[in-house]
Amino acid sequence: MQIKNLRFALNAIQWINVKEDPNDLESASLWRFADPTFVAEYPEVLGEIRAAGFDATMMEVLATQTLQNFAGMVEQAGLKLAPGYVQVPLMSDHGDRFEKGTFERAHWFDGVRRRAEESNFFGLKTVFLAAEVNYLASRWERPAIGHDFSQDRLDEMTELIDEAVDILNAEGVRPGLHNHVGTWIETEYEYEHVLNSIGADRLGVSFDIGHLEWAGISAKDAITKWADRVQDLHLKDLDLEIARRTREVGLSYERATDLGLYLEPGIGGLDLVGTLQALPDDFDGWIIIEVDRASMDPAASARHTAGWVSEVTGS
Amino acid sequence: MTLTQEHFSLNTLQWITVSLGESTGEPGSVGWEFDRSSFLARQPIVLAQVREAGFSSVMLEVLPTQTLQTYAQVVKESGLRVSPGYVHIGLPEEFGRVHTGEDEEHFRWFDKIRRRAEESLYLGLDRVFLAADMAPGRPRIDVSAAAGYAYDRARLDRVANIIGEAAAVLQAEGVTPALHNHVGTWIETAAEYEYVLEAVPSSVLAAGPDLGHLAWTGSDVVEWVAAHADRISDLHVKDMDLQLAAAARRTPTPYFDVMAQRFFLEPGLGDVPLVEALAGLPEDFGGTVLVEVDKPSMEPFASAKTSWSWIEDNFPKGVS
Numbered sequence: 001m002q003i004k005n006l007r008f009a010l011n012a013i014q015w016i017n018v019k020e021d022p023n024d025l026e027s028a029s030l031w032r033f034a035d036p037t038f039v040a041e042y043p044e045v046l047g048e049i050r051a052a053g054f055d056a057t058m059m060e061v062l063a064t065q066t067l068q069n070f071a072g073m074v075e076q077a078g079l080k081l082a083p084g085y086v087q088v089p090l091m092s093d094h095g096d097r098f099e100k101g102t103f104e105r106a107h108w109f110d111g112v113r114r115r116a117e118e119s120n121f122f123g124l125k126t127v128f129l130a131a132e133v134n135y136l137a138s139r140w141e142r143p144a145i146g147h148d149f150s151q152d153r154l155d156e157m158t159e160l161i162d163e164a165v166d167i168l169n170a171e172g173v174r175p176g177l178h179n180h181v182g183t184w185i186e187t188e189y190e191y192e193h194v195l196n197s198i199g200a201d202r203l204g205v206s207f208d209i210g211h212l213e214w215a216g217i218s219a220k221d222a223i224t225k226w227a228d229r230v231q232d233l234h235l236k237d238l239d240l241e242i243a244r245r246t247r248e249v250g251l252s253y254e255r256a257t258d259l260g261l262y263l264e265p266g267i268g269g270l271d272l273v274g275t276l277q278a279l280p281d282d283f284d285g286w287i288i289i290e291v292d293r294a295s296m297d298p299a300a301s302a303r304h305t306a307g308w309v310s311e312v313t314g315s
Numbered sequence: 316m317t318l319t320q321e322h323f324s325l326n327t328l329q330w331i332t333v334s335l336g337e338s339t340g341e342p343g344s345v346g347w348e349f350d351r352s353s354f355l356a357r358q359p360i361v362l363a364q365v366r367e368a369g370f371s372s373v374m375l376e377v378l379p380t381q382t383l384q385t386y387a388q389v390v391k392e393s394g395l396r397v398s399p400g401y402v403h404i405g406l407p408e409e410f411g412r413v414h415t416g417e418d419e420e421h422f423r424w425f426d427k428i429r430r431r432a433e434e435s436l437y438l439g440l441d442r443v444f445l446a447a448d449m450a451p452g453r454p455r456i457d458v459s460a461a462a463g464y465a466y467d468r469a470r471l472d473r474v475a476n477i478i479g480e481a482a483a484v485l486q487a488e489g490v491t492p493a494l495h496n497h498v499g500t501w502i503e504t505a506a507e508y509e510y511v512l513e514a515v516p517s518s519v520l521a522a523g524p525d526l527g528h529l530a531w532t533g534s535d536v537v538e539w540v541a542a543h544a545d546r547i548s549d550l551h552v553k554d555m556d557l558q559l560a561a562a563a564r565r566t567p568t569p570y571f572d573v574m575a576q577r578f579f580l581e582p583g584l585g586d587v588p589l590v591e592a593l594a595g596l597p598e599d600f601g602g603t604v605l606v607e608v609d610k611p612s613m614e615p616f617a618s619a620k621t622s623w624s625w626i627e628d629n630f631p632k633g634v635s
Contacts, residue, residue: 107380
């Protein structure tokens with residue numbers, strides 16, 4: 001695949017995953033999408049994404065706003081939307097395992113249905129589908145090495161993903177399985193187990209390049225191997241030394257983040273261009289860039305990222 | 316005559332409240348079948364029966380286990396239009412919450428209000444009924460319904476405040492709320508209803524009375540409509556046995572005990588002067604008159620047909 005033919009979008013995460021006090025690593029980590037005061041700031045952030053040079057951002061309807069309200073903001077910013085993201089919680093992480101047909105199980109997938117609804121509202125036909133990021137799970141403390149593996153748990157996760165896949169397909173939205181460090185779908189064995197359990201006609205693959213590499217998996221090889229199912233990608237760059245230390249010394253997810261694991265594309269150690277070139281020639285998905293923790297001011301981070309896109313696409 | 320048959324719509328309560336008051340206490344067994352995913356399969360059948368009964372319009376009711384697009388498709392296939400939906404808001408204190416007024420929890424308290432705005436706009440509606448919450452476990456549900464029981468002026472002020480906040484949330488989305496009275500809530504009596512209507516400006520809050528619930532509390536609904544004609548954007552109508560209503564006011568009776576009797580009735584079968592009250596609406600009334608039979612006195616489809624017959628008997632065909 002030629003890089004110049006790819007579609008890039010930016011996730012607003014630079015503005016979202018921040019420290020309460022940017023100068024104090026010990027201060028609280030914030031996730032501002034959920035913060036009601038962020039609604040008022042969102043138009044400005046979308047405007048900065050556009051001003052940085054991006055023409056698309058990831059679909060992220062805040063839980064504190066309506067579809068129509070978000071649509072108005074996106075239109076005002078002059079942006080297009082790239083596919084959104086939805087995660088499925090593991091029942092046994094949260095208590096009981098509910099049987100199919102029960103009230104609780106039907107509502108377990110409310111978030112999945114909501115993302116389908118949002119996607120359809122904005123005319124998006126694909127969505128990233130992942131296991132839940134659970135800050136209380138053991139892997140949040142011991143990420144990227146398949147810690148605390150259990151086949152039973154993976155089977156439960158696979159069954160839930162399978163049901164989410166059904167729901168999304170019924171709504172006309174095609175899911176792509178997404179690997180994420182710190183979740184129960186983290187290692188090659190785990191995502192391949194899910195992909196092999198659910199047919200290609202129902203589930204594509206939407207890797208996160210950075211999370212593959214953080215877990216010690218060659219993203220280039222993964223994309224090559226699953227080329228016929230690759231649907232969309234998340235792209236991020238990493239400090240490979242911190243990634244290695246996470247695996248070998250045992251940094252927690254949050255500690256690795258705070259130490260500067262995440263970097264703007266081109267600043268870290270990943271061969272992003274070589275990885276994207278591994279995509280098949282008929283790939284028509286989105287490359288959504290995420291800088292999970294900016295190494296500079298968010299707007300500067302977005303501009304730097306847009307500059308990298310211009311450089312690698314020759315535009 | 317101001318109203319035509321085109322003004323009328325139906326809430327599909329007939330089909331879903333049959334077992335109300337017989338909850339086992341398990342989630343989803345509240346006798347409110349909309350909440351159960353099992354209703355998804357029944358929804359097209361119910362809407363087809365609404366259409367077949369004669370109605371051209373049904374109340375907006377996106378199921379919790381359904382997307383907007385799926386709902387819109389089901390409605391389209393039924394050949395019906397949708398009329399304004401319904402949303403209620405409670406006092407945080409009654410759910411054990413303490414809000415300062417500016418915190419995240421308070422903002423999120425209005426999530427379902429925003430959701431109803433979203434649903435309304437998606438289906439092309441710009442109005443919604445807004446009521447105080449009616450969750451079981453309140454004195455007016457469990458002790459004494461329709462009698463203004465446990466009135467507390469300070470609490471009513473807090474109710475008016477939260478209604479005002481919800482109205483502002485809806486208006487910001489381009490949806491105009493109509494304040495709805497409901498037996499069992501803190502906006503139950505005509506006096507309470509009036510108090511909140513006066514507390515929140517008419518520019519942000521219309522009136523959307525339930526004539527049956529007003530009559531249940533002993534109000535003269537003919538007078539009420541005439542007095543508020545200019546503020547009414549839409550209405551609910553229901554009929555009932557007013558002798559049972561009067562008896563239930565004399566002797567404190569829980570809401571669901573009243574309902575367990577042959578109390579709610581199809582329009583025309585009870586004593587509420589609905590036709591006379593509706594005659595008080597302005598000539599150019601453009602809202603919806605929503606028929607509700609909270610608990611049918613006959614099989615649901617027959618109940619819908621009986622309701623439509625009452626409309627046909629009392630109101631001319633519209634010019635469409």
